[in-house]
Amino acid sequence: MEMINININGKVFSVDAESTILEAATANGIHIPTLCTIKGIDSRASCRICVVEVKGERVFQPACATKVRKGMEVDTDTLAIRKSRKTTLELLLSRHAVDCHHCLRIGNSRCDDLDPAFCEMCFFCECVKDGCCELQALAREYKVDVLPYPHENIDQKVDKSTGSIIRNSNKCVKCRRCVDVCNDIQTVHNLSIINRGSNTKIVPEMDKNMKDSPCVQCGRCVDVCPTGALFVEEHTDEVLFYTHNYGIETAALVSSNTLKKLAELFRMETPVMEAELVVAGLRKIGVDYVYTDEVVNQLSAKDGEKALLKALETEKETVIITDSYAAEKFVKQNFAKLAPKLVTYDSPQRIFSKYMKQNFAGDQNHNTSDFRLIAVTEGGENAADAYENKSVDFVIPARELYSIFIRTGVNPKKRQPLKPDSIVVSPKELPATVFFAPVEWSMEKDIKQTEFVLSGNRIKAAIATNLGQVGVLLEEVQNGNSPYRVIRINA
Amino acid sequence: MNTEYREVITRAMEYGGILDAMLALQEKDGYLTGEAVEALGKAFNMFPSQVYDTATFYSMLKFEPQSITEILICRGAPCHVAGSVEVIVAIEKEIGIKIGEKTEDGRYSFDYTECLGQCQAAPAVLVNGKLHTNVTPEGITVLLRKGGPEE
Numbered sequence: 001m002e003m004i005n006i007n008i009n010g011k012v013f014s015v016d017a018e019s020t021i022l023e024a025a026t027a028n029g030i031h032i033p034t035l036c037t038i039k040g041i042d043s044r045a046s047c048r049i050c051v052v053e054v055k056g057e058r059v060f061q062p063a064c065a066t067k068v069r070k071g072m073e074v075d076t077d078t079l080a081i082r083k084s085r086k087t088t089l090e091l092l093l094s095r096h097a098v099d100c101h102h103c104l105r106i107g108n109s110r111c112d113d114l115d116p117a118f119c120e121m122c123f124f125c126e127c128v129k130d131g132c133c134e135l136q137a138l139a140r141e142y143k144v145d146v147l148p149y150p151h152e153n154i155d156q157k158v159d160k161s162t163g164s165i166i167r168n169s170n171k172c173v174k175c176r177r178c179v180d181v182c183n184d185i186q187t188v189h190n191l192s193i194i195n196r197g198s199n200t201k202i203v204p205e206m207d208k209n210m211k212d213s214p215c216v217q218c219g220r221c222v223d224v225c226p227t228g229a230l231f232v233e234e235h236t237d238e239v240l241f242y243t244h245n246y247g248i249e250t251a252a253l254v255s256s257n258t259l260k261k262l263a264e265l266f267r268m269e270t271p272v273m274e275a276e277l278v279v280a281g282l283r284k285i286g287v288d289y290v291y292t293d294e295v296v297n298q299l300s301a302k303d304g305e306k307a308l309l310k311a312l313e314t315e316k317e318t319v320i321i322t323d324s325y326a327a328e329k330f331v332k333q334n335f336a337k338l339a340p341k342l343v344t345y346d347s348p349q350r351i352f353s354k355y356m357k358q359n360f361a362g363d364q365n366h367n368t369s370d371f372r373l374i375a376v377t378e379g380g381e382n383a384a385d386a387y388e389n390k391s392v393d394f395v396i397p398a399r400e401l402y403s404i405f406i407r408t409g410v411n412p413k414k415r416q417p418l419k420p421d422s423i424v425v426s427p428k429e430l431p432a433t434v435f436f437a438p439v440e441w442s443m444e445k446d447i448k449q450t451e452f453v454l455s456g457n458r459i460k461a462a463i464a465t466n467l468g469q470v471g472v473l474l475e476e477v478q479n480g481n482s483p484y485r486v487i488r489i490n491a
Numbered sequence: 492m493n494t495e496y497r498e499v500i501t502r503a504m505e506y507g508g509i510l511d512a513m514l515a516l517q518e519k520d521g522y523l524t525g526e527a528v529e530a531l532g533k534a535f536n537m538f539p540s541q542v543y544d545t546a547t548f549y550s551m552l553k554f555e556p557q558s559i560t561e562i563l564i565c566r567g568a569p570c571h572v573a574g575s576v577e578v579i580v581a582i583e584k585e586i587g588i589k590i591g592e593k594t595e596d597g598r599y600s601f602d603y604t605e606c607l608g609q610c611q612a613a614p615a616v617l618v619n620g621k622l623h624t625n626v627t628p629e630g631i632t633v634l635l636r637k638g639g640p641e642e
Binding site for chain 1: 525528538539540541543544547548554
């Protein structure tokens with residue numbers, strides 16, 4: 001790695017010659033605000049929030065897309081830049097259908113009030129992202145309070161056709177994150193940008209609604225959206241109704257990824273929130289049984305192992321195996337020939353559902369109709385499965401759980417830790433092979449290769465961690481030159 | 492239906508790229524149909540969303556059936572300076588719709604177009620493909636009352 005010296009804000013730093021100004025500054029602890037850039041995707045420089053002053057350049061340069069040069073002199077926070085960023089935010093907000101920036105509390109409040117919790121107390125702003133919106137945070141940072149332009153009231157129809165992923169174009173800031181994830185990472189090629197200038201819009205394929213479009217509902221666009229333009233259907237009221245209802249028992253599954261996200265939302269010092277605190281919080285809002293996902297993950301892995309063993313006997317070529325509903329849809333849509341070959345096994349969410357409906361309800365003499373199952377997930381990845389296959393009754397993303405806690409006044413950070421309930425399984429069921437251990441979704445292009453031993457045979461396998469990788473792997477299978485015996489899709 | 496589209500596209504591909512194919516398809520149907528977009532995607536090895544993305548960049552490409560009389564006014568800066576705003580107001584008043592809209596009976600549609608290259612005689616208006624230059628608010632009103640398309 002070649003290092004060069006550049007001058008940032010009057011101080012000389014030695015930085016990687018291949019990096020951008022943003023990367024160089026961030027590596028040295030200098031904060032440059034951003035709205036559109038995401039790690040892992042080439043920068044589009046569409047939001048112009050990260051502009052910096054580069055000596056010798058005629059105009060401000062976007063830090064996320066400008067490479068460093070030897071002897072470059074950069075200023076990241078001059079008065080002129082602050083003014084430019086504020087103007088950009090004002091222009092964005094003048095076409096953004098929210099009135100959270102009119103709120104007196106923003107910009108006028110004491111330091112303590114800047115806690116998102118404070119904002120959530122307001123009764124007027126009904127945006128799902130209130131308190132964890134990147135645009136709102138920037139508006140707060142740059143004190144965008146009263147707009148110098150008339151607010152343009154855009155009134156486009158909110159697309160609720162899928163029932164799980166909701167698209168509200170009125171709140172879109174055209175940052176392109178969702179488009180890039182949909183096209184470059186997931187290669188679903190659904191979301192695209194149409195028209196131009198101030199009429200620019202982000203729409204599913206050919207301006208269809210989401211249900212008729214090729215969307216596979218992987219939910220990754222929801223995870224990257226900085227505002228409330230893309231979100232998973234909320235179930236706060238229903239969840240609270242059932243948890244407060246004595247006649248109906250509720251059980252929640254908290255996935256381990258949620259804990260990381262919750263720590264971020266609650267601004268905790270630790271990288272993850274302890275599961276015991278989440279359990280205590282959920283119990284407080286009235287959830288009767290709370291489970292963590294270690295055992296269901298292993299049960300799911302075991303189910304995968306069984307399905308794989310069965311498939312290996314009959315299938316002489318590559319076995320494609322998945323527990324993801326989105327992947328199932330993706331394969332059916334893009335590789336119709338391979339779809340009948342696809343082997344599916346139960347995801348942790350479905351295992352949880354089966355366990356609760358069969359064993360638990362039977363053991364405790366409960367009627368399944370008196371049961372409501374809640375899955376707490378990191379983002380929007382499992383919402384479609386819940387909505388279309390009714391595997392669980394409600395999927396609550398970490399963001400919504402956070403909002404439920406804030407709205408009900410339950411602060412899990414201050415509660416006495418409680419142990420989660422345990423799922424009882426016979427020891428012969430476990431353990432399963434490491435091959436089916438949980439894998440996180442990633443933006444990587446490199447495919448994870450692995451080898452493992454199953455009933456005495458060495459098996460060469462690949463694990464796809466996003467749908468883009470699935471596309472590459474299945475293309476090989478279709479052409480008959482796949483080097484793998486097993487392809488596991490986790491996307 | 493699909494084979495017809497493919498023929499049109501193949502012919503257009505001999506002399507040009509995707510834009511020429513789009514224009515040829517538009518000539519055939521009067522607008523770009525959803526099937527046409529899909530056919531284009533197959534022919535040019537693009538995804539339908541990408542084809543649609545490209546097509547919507549150009550204001551001359553349409554995605555729904557068009558009206559009998561199509562009035563297009565140049566959006567360029569010279570036309571603006573020469574008073575295209577007054578002409579727009581006059582047309583809006585005459586046909587009773589705002590720019591970018593279509594009358595309910597399908598008789599008129601009114602929209603902007605990109606520069607027509609008639610900056611020496613601005614403002615310029617296209618009425619059903621026929622060029623009118625040095626247009627004044629009074630002139631366009633008279634023209635539209637006479638029955639537009641025939642003129």
